[in-house]
Amino acid sequence: MAETGISKRFPGTGTMRQRSTDHWELRAFSGPDPITGKPRQVTKTFVGSRAKAEKALGRFVKDVDDSKFDRTSATVGQLLDRWLEVSEANGKQRPRTLEENRRKIEHRIRPVLGDLHLEKLEPDVLDATYGRWLS
Numbered sequence: 001m002a003e004t005g006i007s008k009r010f011p012g013t014g015t016m017r018q019r020s021t022d023h024w025e026l027r028a029f030s031g032p033d034p035i036t037g038k039p040r041q042v043t044k045t046f047v048g049s050r051a052k053a054e055k056a057l058g059r060f061v062k063d064v065d066d067s068k069f070d071r072t073s074a075t076v077g078q079l080l081d082r083w084l085e086v087s088e089a090n091g092k093q094r095p096r097t098l099e100e101n102r103r104k105i106e107h108r109i110r111p112v113l114g115d116l117h118l119e120k121l122e123p124d125v126l127d128a129t130y131g132r133w134l135s
Contacts, residue, residue, distance in 0.1 A: 012029075012061060012065040013028070013029050013061065014026060014027055014028040014029060014057050014060065014061040014064075015027045015057075016046075016053055016054065016057045018050075019045070022047055022048055022049060023045065023046075023047055024045070024046045024047075024048075024050075024053040024056075024057075025043060025044075025045060025046075026043070026044045026045070026046050026053065026056060026057045026060050027041050027042070027043050027044075028041065028042050028044075028057075028060050028061045028063075028064035028065070029041050029064075030042060030064045030065070033073055033074060034074075035074035035078045035079055035082050036073060036074050036078060038073065040073065042060075042064050044060055073117060073118075073119070074117070074118055075114060075115055075116060075117055075118065076109070076110075076113040076114055076115075076116050076117075076118060076121060077110050077113075077114030077115060079118060080105050080109065080110065080114070084098075084101070084102060084105070087101070108133065112129050112132070113125075113129060
């Protein structure tokens, strides 16, 4: 099972590997996660010949590079930490507002949603959480 492609660390690159006869795993690398800084990759399965898989990999890498697959592996907590950093740095919030936002995040949001990955954050999760807060 040979791999083709260039480095896994740079956006616009990708690899492929054969999973079984005419089944290929295509991977495109989209750069570091803006929140965690960890390298991101997007994976897709392709069914067809090696030549067609190589062409599909090229298209897939281009789509990922064009940000059609811009996902993050960050958690809600990491996103909130980043938002607080930016809010504090830009000075657009009053100190009391910033303190109140931090308090709400630490006591309400983080205990319930902090460890949840953003890609798993769905409307029904938010509705259920909001419902618990109201009751």
